[in-house]
Amino acid sequence: MTAREPFIAFYGCERDPEQAELPILCSGRPLFVIGVDRAAYSTGRWGTVLLRLPEQNLPAIPTVFHQDIFNGTCSIIEPGVSTRLSVPREECIGLERQASWPKEHVESRLTDHYEGRPNVWVEAMRVKLSIPSTPRLDSG
Incomplete structure (x- = not known):
């Protein structure tokens, strides 16, 4: 279900819902x-299950984090704040x-949710509390 681009909210369903059931x-x-990623849903691969909710029903865009891959410093990014x-x-x-998920990773996350197991992509993107040191190249 669409929140605010590029964010999409995914809701749990044990079966394919009828169109009339989607708002509920x-x-x-x-x-x-x-x-x-826009390519994940713009091709029609996910069918008609994608629904644009009325503005008043949109879920909140979550706070996300960014982590520098070199030094491990972290920052929090609040929705709507620059x-x-x-x-x-x-x-x-x-x-x-902070990420833009491709369709395959979204689908694997949903599959893993329903099969009750951790998702490899969610786990890989968790904050790294320790950053391995990078070997120095000595000139000599």
């Missing part, structure tokens, strides 16, 4: 709200990493 199913809490707040890495535990 989308009135609860979504499984997750993530940034999704500044990033630098924080200790521990404050990013439980937040989603």
